[in-house]
Amino acid sequence: xxxxxxxxxxxxxxxxxxxxxxxxxxxxxxxxxxxxxxxxxxxxxxxxxxxxxxxxxxxxxxxxxxxxxxxxxxxxxxxxxxxxxxxxxxxxxxxxxxxxxxxxxxxxxxxxxxxxxxxxxxxxxxxxxxxxxxxxxxxxxxxxxxxxxxxxxxxxxxxxxxxxxxxxxxxxxxxxxxxxxxxxxxxxxxxxxxxxxxxxxxxxxxxxxxxxxxxxxxxxxxxxxxxxxxxxxxxxxxxxxxxxxxxxxxxxxxxxxxxxxxxxxxxxxxxxxxxxxxxxxxxxxxxxxxxxxxxxxxxxxxxxxxxxxxxxxxxxxxxxxxxxxxxxxxxxxxxxxxxxxxxxxxxxxxxxxxxxxxxxxxxxxxxxxxxxxxxxxxxxxxxxxxxxxxxxxxxxxxxxxxxxxxxxxxxxxxxxxxxxxxxxxxxxxxxxxxxxxxxxxxxxxxxxxxxxxxxxxxxxxxxxxxxxxxxxxxxxxxxxxxxx
Numbered sequence: 001x002x003x004x005x006x007x008x009x010x011x012x013x014x015x016x017x018x019x020x021x022x023x024x025x026x027x028x029x030x031x032x033x034x035x036x037x038x039x040x041x042x043x044x045x046x047x048x049x050x051x052x053x054x055x056x057x058x059x060x061x062x063x064x065x066x067x068x069x070x071x072x073x074x075x076x077x078x079x080x081x082x083x084x085x086x087x088x089x090x091x092x093x094x095x096x097x098x099x100x101x102x103x104x105x106x107x108x109x110x111x112x113x114x115x116x117x118x119x120x121x122x123x124x125x126x127x128x129x130x131x132x133x134x135x136x137x138x139x140x141x142x143x144x145x146x147x148x149x150x151x152x153x154x155x156x157x158x159x160x161x162x163x164x165x166x167x168x169x170x171x172x173x174x175x176x177x178x179x180x181x182x183x184x185x186x187x188x189x190x191x192x193x194x195x196x197x198x199x200x201x202x203x204x205x206x207x208x209x210x211x212x213x214x215x216x217x218x219x220x221x222x223x224x225x226x227x228x229x230x231x232x233x234x235x236x237x238x239x240x241x242x243x244x245x246x247x248x249x250x251x252x253x254x255x256x257x258x259x260x261x262x263x264x265x266x267x268x269x270x271x272x273x274x275x276x277x278x279x280x281x282x283x284x285x286x287x288x289x290x291x292x293x294x295x296x297x298x299x300x301x302x303x304x305x306x307x308x309x310x311x312x313x314x315x316x317x318x319x320x321x322x323x324x325x326x327x328x329x330x331x332x333x334x335x336x337x338x339x340x341x342x343x344x345x346x347x348x349x350x351x352x353x354x355x356x357x358x359x360x361x362x363x364x365x366x367x368x369x370x371x372x373x374x375x376x377x378x379x380x381x382x383x384x385x386x387x388x389x390x391x392x393x394x395x396x397x398x399x400x401x402x403x404x405x406x407x408x409x410x411x412x413x414x415x416x417x418x419x420x421x422x423x424x425x426x427x428x429x430x431x432x433x434x435x436x437x438x439x440x441x442x443x444x445x446x447x448x449x450x451x452x453x454x455x456x457x458x459x460x461x462x463x464x465x466x467x468x469x470x471x472x473x474x475x476x477x478x479x480x481x482x483x484x
Contacts, residue, residue, distance in 0.1 A: 006030055008250070009296065013285070014056045019049055031298045033057050100124040107137055113145045156471035158455065160405075163398040167383075170392035171196060187327055187338050189361065195386045199379060202406060202414040204364050209322070209342035214357035220334035229352050230326035230337050231265045235319035238275075241267065242293075244312050246305045253284070253308050255293040267317055269293065281311035320346040345369045367412045375412050379403040426450050428457035 009030040010020035023033060026044050033041075034057055041050035097105050097117070101124035108115050123144055126132075132140065153159055174193040190198065190208045198206050213233065219225040238244065242257040257272065272293055277286045283304060284297040295312065297304050320343040327338050342360045347353055348369070360366060361382060367375035380396070380403045387394050405420055406413050413419035421433045427450045431439040443450075452458055455465045464470040 006299070009299070010053075010057065012287070012296065015053055019045060019053060023053075029299060030057075034298075097121070097124075100127050103134070104137060104141065107141055108145075111141065111145075113141070115141075115145060115148060119144065119148065156467055158465075158467045159401060161455065163401045166394055166398040167387075167402065170387060170390075170394055173392065174390050187325070187340050191386060191389055196383065199363065199383050199386065200402065200406075200415045202364060202412045202419065206362050208340075209360065209362055209365075211323070211337075211339040211342045211344060211347060211360045212358065213326070213337040213339065213347055214354040215335060215337075216352055216354050219352055220354070223328070223335060225352065226328045226335035226337060228266065229350070230328055232318065232350060233320055233323050233337065233339060233347065234326040235321070235323055235341075236265055236267070236317045237313070238272065238315045238317055239313035241265065241317065242272070244309050246309060248302065248305075250294075251297055251299050251301070251305070253295040253297075253305055253312060255295070255312065257291065257293075259291070265318070272317055275315050275317055276312060279311060279315050282308050282315075284308060323347075364412055372407050372410055372412070376403045376407040379406060379412075424454075426452075426454050426457045428452075428460050429454050432456045432460060 003024045006024045006029050007017070007020045010023065010033065011017060015023075023044060028036075028044075033053065036054070038050050038054040041053055044050075045053065097120065101121050104124050104127070105117075105120050108120060123140070127137075127140070171193060174196065175191075187210060188208055189195075189210055190206065194207065213229070214220065215222075215226060215229065238255065241261045242255050244253065244255050246252075247254050255272065255276075257267075257269065262269075269288055269291060273286055273288050276282055276293065276295065282295060284295040287294050287296070295308055297308065322343045323339050323341040323346075325340040327340075328335055329338060330336075342362055342365060344358070344360045344362075344365050345368075347358055348355045359378070363375050363378040363382060366378045380399050383399045383402070384394075384396060387399075402415065406415065413423075415421065417434050422430065424430050424433075427439060427443040427448050431443075433456075450457055452461065452463070453466060455467060458465045458470075
């Protein structure tokens with residue numbers, strides 16, 4: 001029986017029947033032939049036949065090593081291509097002022113006003129839309145500047161406390177439930193108070209990560225293209241598209257794909273073979289026989305077959321890591337893909353994805369892929385959306401202040417003892433927040449000083465705070481001379 005199995009195994013690898021019979025008669029098993037060098041085989045075969053058998057059946061470790069290097073090079077090329085696409089898309093965001101905006105800015109500088117660039121761009125756009133003449137630019141500039149100055153905060157105002165109260169009070173009315181994307185019942189997204197806590201805690205991974213993937217202008221109204229892109233985004237595992245079974249007689253694992261599902265997800269049989277060959281846990285030779293994929297192992301290693309079956313079932317055939325599902329929904333005049341799971345870096349590299357509109361609900365992921373400014377914008381957007389969905393109105397400038405505090409050091413920090421609150425320079429402020437004894441003991445050992453510049457530390461020692469009217473110090477010196 002063993003001799004027959006060896007002959008069949010050798011023939012499946014391309015060895016002719018006569019040579020296979022000769023090797024089996026010598027008492028060699030498939031494993032022996034695999035381990036044997038070309039010189040070893042010349043004891044039983046001619047030099048030419050031994051070379052052919054070694055090439056077809058022998059180890060191929062050197063080729064695999066070379067392949068790994070090629071894979072690394074391809075990954076680097078993909079990274080470069082993806083970053084090039086991002087660079088092209090965002091270059092226009094930082095273009096210099098021109099046309100009406102440039103004229104309006106020159107007038108702004110001439111008058112000595114300090115209007116920011118974003119305000120100037122908005123005013124310039126309104127001028128062009130409403131066809132305002134150049135004679136009215138000066139009056140318009142004065143009116144805009146007056147309104148801008150009125151909206152500035154008073155000097156020494158306690159903006160931190162006001163912002164904390166403005167967000168904290170509505171926060172007490174927030175619900176503690178998981179909601180769904182509007183119109184997409186299949187995708188559940190955390191909202192309410194748990195979501196707000198996630199945002200200010202700068203969690204690495206949200207409890208329900210999700211992406212909103214937009215399509216490029218030329219395909220955004222094409223449902224078929226949206227379906228193709230969704231199938232590329234979501235992870236497809238082998239067990240979802242094929243039957244994986246053990247064939248004891250042949251000492252192999254057979255994989256029979258579902259033709260309809262393969263066609264629907266646009267997957268080729270060679271793609272399955274390629275993925276299985278690269279899988280670390282699969283120890284065997286992967287080959288195709290028509291529409292069936294086989295993983296052959298050495299005779300007698302039956303326990304290995306069961307391990308291979310489990311590994312094969314979980315093999316990722318296509319899709320992005322972390323993206324479990326994609327749901328297509330029509331939003332106004334375009335199709336948008338909402339995903340369960342997030343991989344922004346991978347999504348932005350894909351052809352057909354609008355890299356300017358596509359986003360994720362994870363500010364940390366945005367920080368890693370697009371940088372700190374984009375992360376700041378994400379914190380503002382996510383916090384504002386969370387409050388709006390609860391019907392709570394909070395001035396966006398309070399949320400912007402929180403985002404600024406979280407990002408002003410160049411990285412995304414949490415509001416808490418591991419982030420902003422734990423890094424305060426004041427010893428008493430840190431002690432008032434959490435773990436009082438440890439903070440005071442550490443400060444005493446290190447010989448730290450507290451300058452009493454903030455609010456909490458001055459309240460603790462019982463003196464006026466250095467904010468608002470407490471920031472102004474007046475000294476009456478009295479009359480200095482006879483003429484006064």
